[in-house]
Amino acid sequence: MRRLAVLPCMLFLAIALTACGTSQQGTSTGPDESKDAASEQKAAVAAGTPEEILKTIQNDFTDTSEKLNGDLEVVYGKLGEDYETYTANVDVLEDWYKTAETETEALCERTRENGAAYFKAVVESAGEDDYETIDVAMGEYYDAIYDDAFTDYYRSVY
Numbered sequence: 001m002r003r004l005a006v007l008p009c010m011l012f013l014a015i016a017l018t019a020c021g022t023s024q025q026g027t028s029t030g031p032d033e034s035k036d037a038a039s040e041q042k043a044a045v046a047a048g049t050p051e052e053i054l055k056t057i058q059n060d061f062t063d064t065s066e067k068l069n070g071d072l073e074v075v076y077g078k079l080g081e082d083y084e085t086y087t088a089n090v091d092v093l094e095d096w097y098k099t100a101e102t103e104t105e106a107l108c109e110r111t112r113e114n115g116a117a118y119f120k121a122v123v124e125s126a127g128e129d130d131y132e133t134i135d136v137a138m139g140e141y142y143d144a145i146y147d148d149a150f151t152d153y154y155r156s157v158y
Contacts, residue, residue, distance in 0.1 A: 045117045049115045050125060050137060053118040055143055057111055061149040065156045068100050100157060107153070111145065 045053050075096045078089045118141060126133035 022054050050121045057114045065153050068157050113138050
């Protein structure tokens with residue numbers, strides 16, 4: 001009976017993670033650098049405990065936010081202090097917005113993939129029949145990612 005109760009919860013989480021986005025687009029970093037970072041992250045997630053995977057997801061939010069905010073500071077420098085400089089360089093700001101959108105979509109895709117790995121690791125470490133541990137892990141994930149990481153990211157970047 002408990003197994004039937006856990007299945008809708010896991011289905012809900014899978015749908016919620018899918019809602020983050022399903023298209024993975026490039027980032028503003030170089031292709032080799034981006035691929036290396038993604039490969040390192042995938043390896044860390046694949047070999048990690050649920051706690052390590054959760055920390056990796058949280059760090060991904062922080063790193064992406066810091067990168068976009070650093071890029072935005074450069075944009076502000078190019079926009080200058082007066083209207084003429086701003087209008088002459090407004091395309092730099094538009095490019096940053098496109099980059100922010102692309103980075104956010106890629107972050108959501110990574111979060112979806114890493115979230116699935118997190119829950120697989122939870123089930124592997126706790127066992128399929130340990131519903132209490134799985135329920136606690138679901139709550140921890142929701143609190144850490146949806147309540148904290150997404151909220152902090154949104155407030156920081158947008």
